[in-house]
Amino acid sequence: MDTTPFTSPHYVHGYSADEARRLGDQADTLAALLHAGTAYPAGGRVLEAGCGVGAQTVHLLDSGPGVHLVSIDVSGDSLAQARARVNAQRPDARVEWHRADLFALPFEDASFDHVFVCFVLEHLKDPEGALAGLRRVLRPGGTITVIEGDHGSAFFHPESPHAHAAIGCQVRLQAAAGGDALVGRRLHPLLAAAGYDDIVVRPRTVYADRTRPALVEGFTRNTFIAMIESVREDALAAGLLTRAEWDRGIADLRRTATPEGTFHYTFFKALAVAPR
Protein backbone atom coordinates (compact mmCIF):
# COMPACT_ATOMS: atom_id res chain seq x y z
CA MET A 1 0.00 0.00 0.00
CA ASP A 2 1.29 3.43 -0.88
CA THR A 3 0.79 5.34 2.35
CA THR A 4 2.56 8.38 1.00
CA PRO A 5 0.02 10.91 2.28
CA PHE A 6 0.83 9.63 5.75
CA THR A 7 4.50 9.07 5.47
CA SER A 8 5.70 12.17 3.72
CA PRO A 9 3.83 15.43 3.44
CA HIS A 10 6.62 16.66 1.16
CA TYR A 11 5.69 14.08 -1.43
CA VAL A 12 2.13 15.35 -1.80
CA HIS A 13 1.71 17.93 -4.53
CA GLY A 14 -0.78 20.73 -4.74
CA TYR A 15 -1.20 21.41 -1.06
CA SER A 16 -0.73 24.67 0.77
CA ALA A 17 1.72 24.92 3.64
CA ASP A 18 -1.13 24.61 6.14
CA GLU A 19 -2.45 21.55 4.42
CA ALA A 20 1.02 20.07 4.24
CA ARG A 21 1.40 20.59 7.98
CA ARG A 22 -1.94 18.94 8.66
CA LEU A 23 -1.01 16.00 6.46
CA GLY A 24 2.21 15.82 8.39
CA ASP A 25 0.21 15.37 11.58
CA GLN A 26 -1.69 12.57 9.90
CA ALA A 27 1.55 11.03 8.74
CA ASP A 28 2.65 10.94 12.34
CA THR A 29 -0.57 9.19 13.33
CA LEU A 30 -0.14 6.26 10.96
CA ALA A 31 3.62 6.10 11.42
CA ALA A 32 3.10 5.90 15.18
CA LEU A 33 0.60 3.08 14.69
CA LEU A 34 2.90 1.10 12.41
CA HIS A 35 6.32 1.85 13.89
CA ALA A 36 5.45 1.73 17.60
CA GLY A 37 7.63 -0.91 19.22
CA THR A 38 10.25 -0.89 16.48
CA ALA A 39 13.44 0.78 17.72
CA TYR A 40 16.82 -0.70 16.88
CA PRO A 41 19.78 -0.22 19.21
CA ALA A 42 22.68 2.00 18.14
CA GLY A 43 25.40 0.17 16.28
CA GLY A 44 23.08 -2.55 14.99
CA ARG A 45 23.21 -3.42 11.32
CA VAL A 46 19.68 -3.05 9.92
CA LEU A 47 18.56 -4.09 6.43
CA GLU A 48 15.52 -2.29 5.04
CA ALA A 49 14.44 -4.72 2.34
CA GLY A 50 12.38 -3.04 -0.35
CA CYS A 51 12.63 0.59 0.71
CA GLY A 52 10.65 1.88 -2.26
CA VAL A 53 10.71 5.67 -2.33
CA GLY A 54 11.90 5.84 1.28
CA ALA A 55 8.57 6.49 2.99
CA GLN A 56 9.51 4.25 5.94
CA THR A 57 13.25 4.94 5.84
CA VAL A 58 12.92 8.27 7.63
CA HIS A 59 10.92 6.62 10.41
CA LEU A 60 13.53 3.90 10.81
CA LEU A 61 16.16 6.59 11.16
CA ASP A 62 14.07 8.49 13.70
CA SER A 63 13.33 5.49 15.88
CA GLY A 64 16.84 4.05 15.66
CA PRO A 65 19.41 6.85 15.60
CA GLY A 66 22.87 5.36 15.50
CA VAL A 67 21.95 2.24 13.57
CA HIS A 68 23.90 1.21 10.49
CA LEU A 69 21.04 1.26 8.00
CA VAL A 70 21.30 -0.52 4.65
CA SER A 71 18.33 0.17 2.38
CA ILE A 72 17.77 -1.77 -0.82
CA ASP A 73 15.25 -1.76 -3.62
CA VAL A 74 15.00 -3.52 -6.95
CA SER A 75 14.04 -0.28 -8.70
CA GLY A 76 16.78 2.22 -9.43
CA ASP A 77 14.18 4.97 -9.82
CA SER A 78 12.66 4.27 -6.42
CA LEU A 79 16.07 4.09 -4.83
CA ALA A 80 16.98 7.50 -6.28
CA GLN A 81 13.76 8.98 -4.88
CA ALA A 82 14.40 7.39 -1.49
CA ARG A 83 17.93 8.79 -1.38
CA ALA A 84 16.72 12.27 -2.35
CA ARG A 85 13.97 12.15 0.26
CA VAL A 86 16.29 11.10 3.06
CA ASN A 87 18.93 13.65 2.02
CA ALA A 88 16.28 16.37 2.12
CA GLN A 89 14.51 15.35 5.32
CA ARG A 90 17.31 13.82 7.38
CA PRO A 91 20.47 15.44 5.94
CA ASP A 92 22.68 14.12 8.76
CA ALA A 93 21.58 10.51 8.41
CA ARG A 94 23.90 7.91 6.98
CA VAL A 95 22.23 5.26 4.86
CA GLU A 96 23.96 2.70 2.67
CA TRP A 97 21.91 2.36 -0.52
CA HIS A 98 21.99 -0.67 -2.81
CA ARG A 99 19.99 -1.56 -5.86
CA ALA A 100 19.36 -5.24 -5.23
CA ASP A 101 16.88 -8.04 -5.84
CA LEU A 102 15.26 -9.56 -2.74
CA PHE A 103 15.78 -12.98 -4.32
CA ALA A 104 19.52 -12.47 -4.91
CA LEU A 105 20.72 -10.49 -1.91
CA PRO A 106 24.31 -9.26 -2.36
CA PHE A 107 25.18 -9.79 1.31
CA GLU A 108 27.10 -12.37 3.32
CA ASP A 109 25.27 -14.88 5.45
CA ALA A 110 24.42 -13.63 8.94
CA SER A 111 25.54 -10.10 8.14
CA PHE A 112 22.59 -8.21 9.70
CA ASP A 113 21.20 -7.88 13.21
CA HIS A 114 17.75 -6.85 12.04
CA VAL A 115 15.64 -6.85 8.90
CA PHE A 116 12.70 -4.53 8.25
CA VAL A 117 10.11 -5.25 5.53
CA CYS A 118 7.09 -3.00 5.03
CA PHE A 119 4.50 -3.14 2.22
CA VAL A 120 6.74 -5.42 0.16
CA LEU A 121 5.43 -9.00 0.44
CA GLU A 122 2.10 -7.88 -1.01
CA HIS A 123 3.86 -7.40 -4.37
CA LEU A 124 5.78 -10.70 -4.53
CA LYS A 125 4.96 -13.95 -6.29
CA ASP A 126 7.02 -15.84 -3.69
CA PRO A 127 6.86 -14.06 -0.34
CA GLU A 128 7.99 -17.21 1.50
CA GLY A 129 11.12 -17.40 -0.67
CA ALA A 130 11.87 -13.75 0.00
CA LEU A 131 11.54 -14.28 3.75
CA ALA A 132 13.81 -17.34 3.58
CA GLY A 133 16.45 -15.32 1.73
CA LEU A 134 16.26 -12.59 4.35
CA ARG A 135 16.70 -15.23 7.06
CA ARG A 136 20.01 -16.22 5.44
CA VAL A 137 21.47 -12.72 5.86
CA LEU A 138 20.24 -12.42 9.47
CA ARG A 139 22.59 -13.50 12.24
CA PRO A 140 21.23 -16.29 14.45
CA GLY A 141 18.98 -14.63 16.98
CA GLY A 142 18.53 -11.58 14.76
CA THR A 143 15.01 -10.25 14.22
CA ILE A 144 12.79 -9.57 11.25
CA THR A 145 9.94 -7.08 11.39
CA VAL A 146 7.24 -7.32 8.72
CA ILE A 147 4.35 -4.90 8.20
CA GLU A 148 1.65 -5.55 5.60
CA GLY A 149 -1.95 -4.52 5.00
CA ASP A 150 -4.92 -6.73 4.15
CA HIS A 151 -7.67 -5.33 1.96
CA GLY A 152 -10.08 -7.96 3.24
CA SER A 153 -10.05 -5.99 6.48
CA ALA A 154 -11.69 -2.99 4.81
CA PHE A 155 -15.27 -2.56 5.96
CA PHE A 156 -17.30 0.55 6.46
CA HIS A 157 -20.57 2.34 6.95
CA PRO A 158 -22.66 2.70 4.91
CA GLU A 159 -22.22 -0.92 3.81
CA SER A 160 -22.14 -1.29 0.03
CA PRO A 161 -21.60 -4.29 -2.24
CA HIS A 162 -20.64 -1.82 -4.97
CA ALA A 163 -17.81 -0.44 -2.85
CA HIS A 164 -16.61 -3.96 -2.08
CA ALA A 165 -16.68 -4.73 -5.81
CA ALA A 166 -14.41 -1.75 -6.52
CA ILE A 167 -11.98 -2.89 -3.81
CA GLY A 168 -12.19 -6.37 -5.31
CA CYS A 169 -10.86 -4.99 -8.59
CA GLN A 170 -7.68 -3.86 -6.87
CA VAL A 171 -7.34 -7.25 -5.16
CA ARG A 172 -7.84 -9.13 -8.43
CA LEU A 173 -5.43 -6.91 -10.38
CA GLN A 174 -2.78 -7.29 -7.72
CA ALA A 175 -3.29 -11.06 -7.77
CA ALA A 176 -3.04 -11.09 -11.57
CA ALA A 177 0.30 -9.29 -11.22
CA GLY A 178 1.51 -12.04 -8.89
CA GLY A 179 0.89 -10.19 -5.63
CA ASP A 180 -1.57 -10.59 -2.77
CA ALA A 181 -3.48 -7.64 -1.35
CA LEU A 182 -4.70 -9.99 1.41
CA VAL A 183 -1.21 -10.97 2.58
CA GLY A 184 -1.50 -9.50 6.08
CA ARG A 185 -3.45 -12.46 7.46
CA ARG A 186 -0.77 -14.80 6.10
CA LEU A 187 2.22 -13.35 7.93
CA HIS A 188 2.32 -16.06 10.58
CA PRO A 189 2.17 -19.05 8.22
CA LEU A 190 4.62 -17.39 5.79
CA LEU A 191 7.21 -16.68 8.50
CA ALA A 192 6.78 -20.19 9.91
CA ALA A 193 7.28 -21.76 6.48
CA ALA A 194 10.36 -19.60 5.92
CA GLY A 195 11.96 -21.05 9.04
CA TYR A 196 11.67 -18.30 11.63
CA ASP A 197 11.22 -18.86 15.37
CA ASP A 198 9.28 -16.99 18.05
CA ILE A 199 6.83 -15.47 15.59
CA VAL A 200 4.46 -12.89 17.05
CA VAL A 201 1.87 -11.26 14.78
CA ARG A 202 -0.47 -8.53 15.97
CA PRO A 203 -3.11 -6.46 14.18
CA ARG A 204 -2.66 -2.70 14.01
CA THR A 205 -6.09 -1.34 13.28
CA VAL A 206 -7.11 1.97 11.74
CA TYR A 207 -10.64 3.03 12.59
CA ALA A 208 -11.86 6.38 11.32
CA ASP A 209 -15.07 8.27 12.01
CA ARG A 210 -16.02 11.94 12.19
CA THR A 211 -14.27 12.31 15.54
CA ARG A 212 -10.95 11.61 13.75
CA PRO A 213 -11.01 13.94 10.75
CA ALA A 214 -7.28 13.61 10.14
CA LEU A 215 -7.66 9.85 9.71
CA VAL A 216 -10.79 10.25 7.57
CA GLU A 217 -8.97 12.57 5.20
CA GLY A 218 -5.48 11.14 5.43
CA PHE A 219 -6.27 7.45 5.53
CA THR A 220 -9.80 6.74 4.31
CA ARG A 221 -9.87 9.32 1.53
CA ASN A 222 -6.27 10.10 0.55
CA THR A 223 -4.70 6.71 1.14
CA PHE A 224 -7.23 3.91 0.82
CA ILE A 225 -9.82 5.33 -1.57
CA ALA A 226 -7.09 7.04 -3.62
CA MET A 227 -5.32 3.69 -3.97
CA ILE A 228 -8.50 1.98 -5.17
CA GLU A 229 -9.21 4.82 -7.59
CA SER A 230 -5.71 4.48 -9.05
CA VAL A 231 -6.61 1.13 -10.67
CA ARG A 232 -9.69 2.50 -12.46
CA GLU A 233 -8.35 2.30 -16.00
CA ASP A 234 -6.84 -1.16 -15.49
CA ALA A 235 -10.04 -2.45 -13.93
CA LEU A 236 -12.18 -1.14 -16.78
CA ALA A 237 -9.72 -2.35 -19.43
CA ALA A 238 -9.79 -5.82 -17.88
CA GLY A 239 -13.59 -5.76 -17.88
CA LEU A 240 -13.79 -6.41 -14.15
CA LEU A 241 -16.59 -3.89 -13.76
CA THR A 242 -18.59 -1.65 -16.07
CA ARG A 243 -17.91 2.05 -15.92
CA ALA A 244 -21.23 2.56 -14.10
CA GLU A 245 -20.45 -0.15 -11.57
CA TRP A 246 -17.03 1.34 -10.93
CA ASP A 247 -18.39 4.85 -10.48
CA ARG A 248 -21.06 3.59 -8.10
CA GLY A 249 -18.46 1.71 -6.08
CA ILE A 250 -16.22 4.76 -5.74
CA ALA A 251 -19.16 7.02 -4.91
CA ASP A 252 -20.18 4.59 -2.16
CA LEU A 253 -16.62 4.39 -0.85
CA ARG A 254 -16.54 8.19 -0.63
CA ARG A 255 -19.68 8.13 1.50
CA THR A 256 -17.69 6.29 4.16
CA ALA A 257 -15.54 9.41 4.50
CA THR A 258 -18.49 11.75 5.12
CA PRO A 259 -19.54 12.75 8.66
CA GLU A 260 -22.04 9.88 8.74
CA GLY A 261 -19.50 7.29 7.62
CA THR A 262 -17.03 4.99 9.36
CA PHE A 263 -14.07 3.05 8.00
CA HIS A 264 -12.02 0.12 9.35
CA TYR A 265 -8.72 -1.29 8.07
CA THR A 266 -6.22 -3.65 9.68
CA PHE A 267 -2.47 -3.74 9.15
CA PHE A 268 -0.51 -6.66 10.55
CA LYS A 269 2.87 -6.34 12.18
CA ALA A 270 5.06 -9.40 12.75
CA LEU A 271 8.24 -9.88 14.73
CA ALA A 272 10.21 -13.11 14.34
CA VAL A 273 13.67 -14.43 15.13
CA ALA A 274 16.25 -16.17 12.96
CA PRO A 275 17.01 -19.61 14.45
CA ARG A 276 19.86 -19.61 16.97
Next chain:
Amino acid sequence: MDTTPFTSPHYVHGYSADEARRLGDQADTLAALLHAGTAYPAGGRVLEAGCGVGAQTVHLLDSGPGVHLVSIDVSGDSLAQARARVNAQRPDARVEWHRADLFALPFEDASFDHVFVCFVLEHLKDPEGALAGLRRVLRPGGTITVIEGDHGSAFFHPESPHAHAAIGCQVRLQAAAGGDALVGRRLHPLLAAAGYDDIVVRPRTVYADRTRPALVEGFTRNTFIAMIESVREDALAAGLLTRAEWDRGIADLRRTATPEGTFHYTFFKALAVAPR
Protein backbone atom coordinates in the same frame (compact mmCIF):
# COMPACT_ATOMS: atom_id res chain seq x y z
CA MET B 1 -22.95 -12.74 19.72
CA ASP B 2 -23.14 -15.47 22.32
CA THR B 3 -19.65 -15.42 23.80
CA THR B 4 -20.60 -17.91 26.49
CA PRO B 5 -17.45 -20.04 26.16
CA PHE B 6 -15.50 -16.93 27.05
CA THR B 7 -17.72 -15.36 29.61
CA SER B 8 -18.71 -18.30 31.77
CA PRO B 9 -16.87 -21.59 31.95
CA HIS B 10 -19.64 -22.82 34.25
CA TYR B 11 -22.15 -22.56 31.46
CA VAL B 12 -20.29 -24.94 29.16
CA HIS B 13 -21.40 -28.53 29.45
CA GLY B 14 -19.43 -31.67 28.86
CA TYR B 15 -16.00 -30.42 29.85
CA SER B 16 -13.67 -31.83 32.44
CA ALA B 17 -12.50 -29.68 35.33
CA ASP B 18 -9.19 -29.09 33.57
CA GLU B 19 -10.95 -28.05 30.41
CA ALA B 20 -13.31 -25.83 32.36
CA ARG B 21 -10.30 -24.12 33.96
CA ARG B 22 -8.68 -23.61 30.59
CA LEU B 23 -11.89 -22.18 29.18
CA GLY B 24 -11.97 -19.94 32.22
CA ASP B 25 -8.57 -18.56 31.21
CA GLN B 26 -9.94 -17.92 27.74
CA ALA B 27 -12.98 -16.24 29.22
CA ASP B 28 -10.64 -13.90 31.03
CA THR B 29 -8.88 -13.10 27.75
CA LEU B 30 -11.98 -11.91 25.93
CA ALA B 31 -13.52 -10.30 29.00
CA ALA B 32 -10.30 -8.35 29.50
CA LEU B 33 -10.41 -7.23 25.88
CA LEU B 34 -14.04 -6.12 26.05
CA HIS B 35 -14.27 -4.78 29.62
CA ALA B 36 -10.92 -3.02 29.86
CA GLY B 37 -11.55 0.61 30.66
CA THR B 38 -15.05 0.03 32.04
CA ALA B 39 -15.06 0.43 35.82
CA TYR B 40 -17.89 2.28 37.52
CA PRO B 41 -17.30 4.11 40.80
CA ALA B 42 -18.86 2.77 43.98
CA GLY B 43 -22.33 4.14 44.70
CA GLY B 44 -23.09 4.82 41.05
CA ARG B 45 -26.42 3.62 39.69
CA VAL B 46 -25.68 1.44 36.65
CA LEU B 47 -28.27 0.04 34.26
CA GLU B 48 -27.31 -3.11 32.37
CA ALA B 49 -29.75 -2.97 29.48
CA GLY B 50 -30.35 -6.40 27.96
CA CYS B 51 -28.42 -8.59 30.37
CA GLY B 52 -29.40 -11.83 28.63
CA VAL B 53 -28.25 -14.81 30.66
CA GLY B 54 -25.87 -12.66 32.70
CA ALA B 55 -22.64 -13.37 30.85
CA GLN B 56 -21.47 -9.76 31.23
CA THR B 57 -23.17 -9.10 34.58
CA VAL B 58 -20.46 -10.90 36.56
CA HIS B 59 -17.78 -8.82 34.84
CA LEU B 60 -19.64 -5.60 35.62
CA LEU B 61 -19.79 -6.65 39.27
CA ASP B 62 -16.09 -7.51 39.29
CA SER B 63 -14.95 -4.27 37.70
CA GLY B 64 -17.30 -2.09 39.71
CA PRO B 65 -17.71 -3.46 43.22
CA GLY B 66 -19.98 -1.19 45.20
CA VAL B 67 -22.12 -0.05 42.28
CA HIS B 68 -25.88 -0.21 42.47
CA LEU B 69 -26.47 -2.50 39.49
CA VAL B 70 -29.88 -2.77 37.85
CA SER B 71 -30.02 -5.49 35.17
CA ILE B 72 -32.96 -5.83 32.82
CA ASP B 73 -33.97 -8.15 30.03
CA VAL B 74 -37.12 -8.58 27.98
CA SER B 75 -36.99 -12.36 28.42
CA GLY B 76 -38.09 -13.82 31.74
CA ASP B 77 -36.22 -17.04 30.99
CA SER B 78 -32.96 -15.21 30.34
CA LEU B 79 -33.42 -13.10 33.43
CA ALA B 80 -33.91 -16.23 35.56
CA GLN B 81 -30.73 -17.73 34.15
CA ALA B 82 -28.84 -14.50 34.75
CA ARG B 83 -30.03 -14.35 38.35
CA ALA B 84 -29.06 -18.00 38.95
CA ARG B 85 -25.65 -17.45 37.41
CA VAL B 86 -24.89 -14.38 39.49
CA ASN B 87 -26.18 -16.04 42.67
CA ALA B 88 -23.89 -19.03 41.99
CA GLN B 89 -20.79 -17.12 40.92
CA ARG B 90 -21.01 -13.91 42.93
CA PRO B 91 -23.20 -14.87 45.91
CA ASP B 92 -22.45 -11.64 47.78
CA ALA B 93 -23.37 -9.37 44.90
CA ARG B 94 -26.51 -7.29 45.02
CA VAL B 95 -28.28 -6.88 41.70
CA GLU B 96 -31.73 -5.45 41.13
CA TRP B 97 -33.41 -7.53 38.41
CA HIS B 98 -36.28 -6.32 36.23
CA ARG B 99 -38.06 -7.89 33.33
CA ALA B 100 -38.44 -4.90 31.04
CA ASP B 101 -38.64 -3.84 27.43
CA LEU B 102 -35.85 -1.57 26.16
CA PHE B 103 -38.49 0.46 24.36
CA ALA B 104 -40.65 0.99 27.46
CA LEU B 105 -38.18 1.42 30.31
CA PRO B 106 -39.90 1.43 33.72
CA PHE B 107 -37.53 4.05 35.15
CA GLU B 108 -37.70 7.76 35.89
CA ASP B 109 -35.90 10.24 33.68
CA ALA B 110 -32.27 10.80 34.64
CA SER B 111 -32.31 7.98 37.18
CA PHE B 112 -28.98 6.33 36.22
CA ASP B 113 -25.38 7.46 36.26
CA HIS B 114 -24.26 4.88 33.70
CA VAL B 115 -25.76 2.53 31.14
CA PHE B 116 -24.06 -0.61 29.82
CA VAL B 117 -25.22 -2.34 26.61
CA CYS B 118 -23.40 -5.39 25.21
CA PHE B 119 -24.43 -7.61 22.28
CA VAL B 120 -27.94 -6.15 22.32
CA LEU B 121 -28.25 -3.63 19.47
CA GLU B 122 -27.41 -6.38 16.96
CA HIS B 123 -30.82 -7.93 17.70
CA LEU B 124 -32.98 -4.79 17.47
CA LYS B 125 -35.06 -3.43 14.61
CA ASP B 126 -34.61 0.10 15.98
CA PRO B 127 -31.26 0.40 17.73
CA GLU B 128 -31.36 4.21 17.49
CA GLY B 129 -34.71 4.26 19.29
CA ALA B 130 -33.34 2.01 22.01
CA LEU B 131 -30.34 4.29 22.50
CA ALA B 132 -32.60 7.35 22.65
CA GLY B 133 -34.72 5.68 25.35
CA LEU B 134 -31.62 4.86 27.34
CA ARG B 135 -30.52 8.48 27.06
CA ARG B 136 -33.78 9.51 28.75
CA VAL B 137 -33.01 7.48 31.88
CA LEU B 138 -29.39 8.73 32.05
CA ARG B 139 -28.66 11.81 34.13
CA PRO B 140 -27.14 14.70 32.19
CA GLY B 141 -23.44 13.96 31.96
CA GLY B 142 -24.00 10.26 32.58
CA THR B 143 -22.28 7.77 30.30
CA ILE B 144 -23.36 4.94 28.06
CA THR B 145 -21.02 2.11 27.11
CA VAL B 146 -21.92 0.00 24.08
CA ILE B 147 -20.11 -3.13 22.90
CA GLU B 148 -21.08 -4.89 19.67
CA GLY B 149 -19.45 -7.21 17.16
CA ASP B 150 -19.40 -6.91 13.38
CA HIS B 151 -19.35 -10.08 11.29
CA GLY B 152 -18.01 -8.14 8.32
CA SER B 153 -14.76 -7.98 10.27
CA ALA B 154 -14.30 -11.75 10.07
CA PHE B 155 -11.46 -12.66 7.73
CA PHE B 156 -9.04 -15.50 7.87
CA HIS B 157 -6.43 -17.72 6.32
CA PRO B 158 -6.93 -19.79 4.28
CA GLU B 159 -9.21 -17.39 2.42
CA SER B 160 -12.43 -19.05 1.23
CA PRO B 161 -15.52 -17.70 -0.52
CA HIS B 162 -17.38 -20.77 0.79
CA ALA B 163 -16.61 -19.80 4.38
CA HIS B 164 -17.74 -16.23 3.71
CA ALA B 165 -20.96 -17.62 2.21
CA ALA B 166 -21.68 -19.57 5.40
CA ILE B 167 -21.06 -16.44 7.50
CA GLY B 168 -23.31 -14.57 5.08
CA CYS B 169 -26.16 -16.94 5.97
CA GLN B 170 -25.97 -15.87 9.61
CA VAL B 171 -25.88 -12.20 8.57
CA ARG B 172 -28.89 -12.61 6.27
CA LEU B 173 -30.91 -14.58 8.83
CA GLN B 174 -30.21 -11.99 11.51
CA ALA B 175 -31.23 -9.24 9.09
CA ALA B 176 -34.42 -11.13 8.24
CA ALA B 177 -35.19 -11.24 11.97
CA GLY B 178 -34.82 -7.45 12.12
CA GLY B 179 -31.27 -7.40 13.51
CA ASP B 180 -27.91 -6.41 12.12
CA ALA B 181 -24.84 -8.60 12.53
CA LEU B 182 -22.80 -5.72 11.07
CA VAL B 183 -23.90 -3.19 13.67
CA GLY B 184 -20.45 -2.60 15.20
CA ARG B 185 -19.36 -0.21 12.45
CA ARG B 186 -22.56 1.81 12.99
CA LEU B 187 -22.09 2.64 16.67
CA HIS B 188 -20.89 6.18 16.04
CA PRO B 189 -23.70 7.24 13.71
CA LEU B 190 -26.31 5.47 15.87
CA LEU B 191 -25.17 7.19 19.07
CA ALA B 192 -24.98 10.54 17.27
CA ALA B 193 -28.50 10.14 15.89
CA ALA B 194 -29.76 9.20 19.36
CA GLY B 195 -28.51 12.50 20.73
CA TYR B 196 -25.38 11.60 22.67
CA ASP B 197 -22.33 13.84 23.05
CA ASP B 198 -18.61 13.14 23.23
CA ILE B 199 -18.88 9.84 21.37
CA VAL B 200 -15.69 7.81 21.23
CA VAL B 201 -15.71 4.48 19.37
CA ARG B 202 -12.68 2.19 19.26
CA PRO B 203 -12.15 -1.25 17.73
CA ARG B 204 -11.25 -4.14 20.04
CA THR B 205 -9.71 -6.72 17.79
CA VAL B 206 -9.35 -10.47 18.28
CA TYR B 207 -6.56 -12.02 16.22
CA ALA B 208 -5.86 -15.71 16.67
CA ASP B 209 -3.11 -17.89 15.24
CA ARG B 210 -1.27 -20.99 16.47
CA THR B 211 0.68 -18.95 19.00
CA ARG B 212 -2.63 -18.24 20.80
CA PRO B 213 -4.24 -21.68 21.18
CA ALA B 214 -6.69 -20.48 23.83
CA LEU B 215 -8.09 -17.89 21.43
CA VAL B 216 -8.13 -20.37 18.54
CA GLU B 217 -10.17 -22.81 20.58
CA GLY B 218 -12.17 -20.41 22.70
CA PHE B 219 -12.93 -17.74 20.14
CA THR B 220 -12.41 -19.00 16.58
CA ARG B 221 -13.77 -22.51 17.12
CA ASN B 222 -16.06 -22.44 20.16
CA THR B 223 -17.49 -18.94 19.81
CA PHE B 224 -17.43 -17.77 16.20
CA ILE B 225 -17.61 -21.00 14.20
CA ALA B 226 -20.04 -22.52 16.74
CA MET B 227 -22.29 -19.48 16.30
CA ILE B 228 -22.28 -19.82 12.51
CA GLU B 229 -22.94 -23.56 12.77
CA SER B 230 -25.94 -22.89 14.99
CA VAL B 231 -27.90 -21.42 12.05
CA ARG B 232 -27.37 -24.45 9.80
CA GLU B 233 -30.96 -25.70 9.78
CA ASP B 234 -32.42 -22.24 9.33
CA ALA B 235 -30.01 -21.46 6.50
CA LEU B 236 -30.81 -24.70 4.68
CA ALA B 237 -34.56 -24.33 5.28
CA ALA B 238 -34.42 -20.82 3.84
CA GLY B 239 -32.54 -22.13 0.82
CA LEU B 240 -29.66 -19.71 1.34
CA LEU B 241 -27.12 -22.42 0.51
CA THR B 242 -27.25 -26.04 -0.55
CA ARG B 243 -26.23 -28.65 1.99
CA ALA B 244 -22.97 -29.20 0.10
CA GLU B 245 -22.21 -25.48 0.00
CA TRP B 246 -22.91 -25.17 3.71
CA ASP B 247 -20.71 -28.14 4.60
CA ARG B 248 -17.89 -26.79 2.43
CA GLY B 249 -18.16 -23.39 4.09
CA ILE B 250 -18.00 -24.86 7.60
CA ALA B 251 -15.13 -27.16 6.66
CA ASP B 252 -13.22 -24.16 5.31
CA LEU B 253 -13.98 -22.14 8.43
CA ARG B 254 -12.58 -24.95 10.56
CA ARG B 255 -9.33 -24.84 8.59
CA THR B 256 -8.80 -21.34 9.94
CA ALA B 257 -8.54 -22.90 13.42
CA THR B 258 -5.81 -25.38 12.45
CA PRO B 259 -2.12 -24.65 13.09
CA GLU B 260 -1.77 -23.18 9.59
CA GLY B 261 -4.78 -20.91 9.97
CA THR B 262 -5.36 -17.37 11.22
CA PHE B 263 -8.57 -15.58 12.22
CA HIS B 264 -9.46 -11.90 12.70
CA TYR B 265 -12.57 -10.38 14.27
CA THR B 266 -13.31 -6.86 15.47
CA PHE B 267 -15.60 -5.82 18.28
CA PHE B 268 -16.42 -2.14 18.71
CA LYS B 269 -16.67 -0.40 22.05
CA ALA B 270 -18.28 3.01 22.36
CA LEU B 271 -18.42 5.49 25.21
CA ALA B 272 -20.77 8.46 24.98
CA VAL B 273 -22.26 11.08 27.27
CA ALA B 274 -25.85 12.17 27.85
CA PRO B 275 -26.15 15.90 27.06
CA ARG B 276 -25.52 18.16 30.06
